[in-house]
Amino acid sequence: MKKKVSLKDIAQEAGVSVALVSYVLTNKEEKARVGQEMAKKIRKIARKLNYQPNHIARSLKSGRSDTIGLIVADISNPFFGHVARTIEDEAKKNNYTVIVGSSDENMDKSGDLINVLLNRQVDGLIVIPTEGSEAQIRQLQDRNVPFVLIDRFFPDIATSSISIDNYAASHDAVSHLIRSGRKRIGMIAYKTNMHHIAERRRGFSEALTDNGLTTAGLLKLARYSHIKEDIRTAIDQLMGAKKPADALFFATNSLAIEGLRYIIELGIKVPEQLAVVSFDESEAFDLFHAPVTFIRQPILEMGKAAVRVLLEHIRDGERPAEEVCIDTELVIRRSSAAQ
Amino acid sequence: MKKKVSLKDIAQEAGVSVALVSYVLTNKEEKARVGQEMAKKIRKIARKLNYQPNHIARSLKSGRSDTIGLIVADISNPFFGHVARTIEDEAKKNNYTVIVGSSDENMDKSGDLINVLLNRQVDGLIVIPTEGSEAQIRQLQDRNVPFVLIDRFFPDIATSSISIDNYAASHDAVSHLIRSGRKRIGMIAYKTNMHHIAERRRGFSEALTDNGLTTAGLLKLARYSHIKEDIRTAIDQLMGAKKPADALFFATNSLAIEGLRYIIELGIKVPEQLAVVSFDESEAFDLFHAPVTFIRQPILEMGKAAVRVLLEHIRDGERPAEEVCIDTELVIRRSSAAQ
DNA sequence: CTGAAAGCGCTTACAG
DNA sequence: CTGAAAGCGCTTACAG
Numbered sequence: 145m146k147k148k149v150s151l152k153d154i155a156q157e158a159g160v161s162v163a164l165v166s167y168v169l170t171n172k173e174e175k176a177r178v179g180q181e182m183a184k185k186i187r188k189i190a191r192k193l194n195y196q197p198n199h200i201a202r203s204l205k206s207g208r209s210d211t212i213g214l215i216v217a218d219i220s221n222p223f224f225g226h227v228a229r230t231i232e233d234e235a236k237k238n239n240y241t242v243i244v245g246s247s248d249e250n251m252d253k254s255g256d257l258i259n260v261l262l263n264r265q266v267d268g269l270i271v272i273p274t275e276g277s278e279a280q281i282r283q284l285q286d287r288n289v290p291f292v293l294i295d296r297f298f299p300d301i302a303t304s305s306i307s308i309d310n311y312a313a314s315h316d317a318v319s320h321l322i323r324s325g326r327k328r329i330g331m332i333a334y335k336t337n338m339h340h341i342a343e344r345r346r347g348f349s350e351a352l353t354d355n356g357l358t359t360a361g362l363l364k365l366a367r368y369s370h371i372k373e374d375i376r377t378a379i380d381q382l383m384g385a386k387k388p389a390d391a392l393f394f395a396t397n398s399l400a401i402e403g404l405r406y407i408i409e410l411g412i413k414v415p416e417q418l419a420v421v422s423f424d425e426s427e428a429f430d431l432f433h434a435p436v437t438f439i440r441q442p443i444l445e446m447g448k449a450a451v452r453v454l455l456e457h458i459r460d461g462e463r464p465a466e467e468v469c470i471d472t473e474l475v476i477r478r479s480s481a482a483q
Numbered sequence: 484m485k486k487k488v489s490l491k492d493i494a495q496e497a498g499v500s501v502a503l504v505s506y507v508l509t510n511k512e513e514k515a516r517v518g519q520e521m522a523k524k525i526r527k528i529a530r531k532l533n534y535q536p537n538h539i540a541r542s543l544k545s546g547r548s549d550t551i552g553l554i555v556a557d558i559s560n561p562f563f564g565h566v567a568r569t570i571e572d573e574a575k576k577n578n579y580t581v582i583v584g585s586s587d588e589n590m591d592k593s594g595d596l597i598n599v600l601l602n603r604q605v606d607g608l609i610v611i612p613t614e615g616s617e618a619q620i621r622q623l624q625d626r627n628v629p630f631v632l633i634d635r636f637f638p639d640i641a642t643s644s645i646s647i648d649n650y651a652a653s654h655d656a657v658s659h660l661i662r663s664g665r666k667r668i669g670m671i672a673y674k675t676n677m678h679h680i681a682e683r684r685r686g687f688s689e690a691l692t693d694n695g696l697t698t699a700g701l702l703k704l705a706r707y708s709h710i711k712e713d714i715r716t717a718i719d720q721l722m723g724a725k726k727p728a729d730a731l732f733f734a735t736n737s738l739a740i741e742g743l744r745y746i747i748e749l750g751i752k753v754p755e756q757l758a759v760v761s762f763d764e765s766e767a768f769d770l771f772h773a774p775v776t777f778i779r780q781p782i783l784e785m786g787k788a789a790v791r792v793l794l795e796h797i798r799d800g801e802r803p804a805e806e807v808c809i810d811t812e813l814v815i816r817r818s819s820a821a822q
Numbered sequence: 823c824t825g826a827a828a829g830c831g832c833t834t835a836c837a838g
Numbered sequence: 839c840t841g842a843a844a845g846c847g848c849t850t851a852c853a854g
Contacts, residue, residue, distance in 0.1 A: 148847095150846095150847055150848085151847070151848065152847080160824090160825080161824085161825050161826070162825095162826095162847085162848080162849095163824090163825060163826075163827090163848095163849080163850080164824075164825070166847095166848065166849060166850085167849090167850085170849080172849095172850090178823085178824075179823085179824095196598065196601065196602050197602060197847090197848080198543075198602070198604065198846090198847050198848065199602045199603045199604065199848095200539055200542050200543050200548065200603070200604045200846090200847080200848090201543055201830090201846070201847035201848040201849090202847080202848055202849075203539050203830090203848090204537075204539050204540055204543050204829095204830045204831065204832085204846090204847080204848075205829075205830050205847085205848050205849050205850090206830085206848090206849075207830075209539065211603075218568065219558065219564055219567050219568050219571065219583075220561065220564040220565040220567070220568035221561075221564070222559065222560075222561050222564065224564075225558055225559040225560070225561065225563075225564040226559045228558050228559070228583075229557065229558050229559035229585060232558065232583070232584065232585060233585075241582060241584075241599060241603060242582070242583075243580060243581070243582050244558075244567075244571070244581075244583055245571065245580075246568060246571060246572075259535065260580060262535065263535050263536060263537070263538045264538045264539070264550075264580060265537065265538065265539045401766050401769070401770070404770050405769050405770070408769075408770065426766070426767070427740050427765070427766075427767045428765070428766045428767035428769070428770045429770075430740070430744050430747075430767070431740070431743050431744070431747065431767045431768075431770050431771040432770040432771075433772050487831095489830095489831055489832085490831070490832065491831080499840090499841080500840085500841050500842070501831085501832080501833095501841095501842095502833080502834080502840090502841060502842075502843090503840075503841070505831095505832065505833060505834085506833090506834085509833080511833095511834090517839085517840075518839085518840095536831085536832080537830090537831050537832065538832095539830090539831080539832090540830070540831035540832040540833090540846090541831080541832055541833075542832090542846090543830090543831080543832075543845095543846045543847065543848085544831085544832050544833050544834090544845075544846050545832090545833075545846085546846075
């Protein structure tokens, strides 16, 4: 790259000190009480040379990088992509830049990412935490790093977090299926101890028992690493049972998409034979032969809240943790129509 | 944030100079020829204090940030999300970090992003350029900034670029429709002068004329800002003509998804009444009642190539531009089956 | 009213 | 064989 122009170059051309140029270009003239015409001259030279401040030098001095780190599970997944996008936009409004990294739901990668981001002196972190990353989060607290969890949190660790009421959303969705006449409702969720998924499972189970229905054999778990096989097995079991399932609730959009692929392959008619509801939104749900009923997460508000809370922590290191819970919406479409 | 430990802290505790600590921790002992046991002691203290180098200070000194900037149209679009993900992974393998920004196909935002990234001293840029951003790209050349264009390029500007043969891919796809017996093939593309889309349109038109078919009234354009309305109008015109279209070719996945929504609404049967082919991949294509035939872009290879070429430019500022063209694949499925 | 000087946390050429 | 010193490009408290 060509040598960039620095304050020194401007100072030389103007015949003043570097300090004075800095004062003028950061609009602190009153402090330096520099003469009007000199200020004008300096600005003119800066423009002529197309001066661009070196953000890194500024950071080293100020101790702030005006950068926030974002850790998602996988930036190529549209859900996380949307989260990243809203955070990017919101950060930019506040003159912050975002560095994103994908953890792949892997705690080693997550730990590495946290270190890389911290070494790059991000001013704070927004994290979608991975299973097993409690120690990493605790370490962030110990080191007094400003951070916010989003989408998920650990109930045993008091941190700032932005989330939804997974239990209620799930309970609602399943209750809706029951009201539409379904009696054998299966759920496919990830095999994980993460609290948000556990809450979705709890919402499912309690909605069934609240309505006098059994849950026996109806909750199926898929491993993140073996989605395809596990979902096929689960659907085979649910549909091949003596009393086959008449509704299916997916705990995330990736589970639903994989499940719907198999449902198409099996030629199962939705909603006649099987009602379907999924957590999360997806364009794919619109193109399925029966547009899929889904739980919409308020991604925009979540992203905005995450940036807001994080900036508050950055500005005030003593600020107590703030837990934000945002409402979801059940978008009812044909896939869960009454029988 | 808690004060981080610096080389100075370690030097003090070890009773040596900061310089020596730096030599040891960057494994340049042979240069400093420091004693074995002192080196051991220093490392031990560094571990004990959990020393993490300040990347910003290092950058200021070295003039390298080990960061690359990536500009995509919209990180929440899965196509760009995948591109970003492959670049993130590939960059990490080379110890680079990525800062991503979304331009929204808007040249002002693109220009702002370039400035922000350059002020943050990225070592180079990977850019999916926006319509009208030629001047920005020329400026990057003038300033001798290492960069690579990906997905798109400007034929009038000799730059490094990673792309596909849009003309050939398009020609292939349309020829496939013709072979499957279609006679009135419509295309919906973006209204833009961007070369990659123009090439897709050209491939379409020439495939038709090469086979003795007319193109009259069959190419429809949608504005990026009015996708939904423009696609509806286009499909209404194509299907309402005296001789209605019997096939539809979409120039991108977002156009296809919007178009398929309307096709579902109209109750059009695919492929019986209308064959469909789209550029790009999408999970949504799998869930449509006739899985959609599509042109697969080799995103993984494109991302890898982009990082490779960019790093070559970063390492050698004099390296001539390199244009990489990667093959696409037509994935044939039921949406374009013979009538 | 103005500018020189110190310092942010590193790296490395150089002097001893 | 070892360490002090300069310098990357800024900002700002301080001395005059």
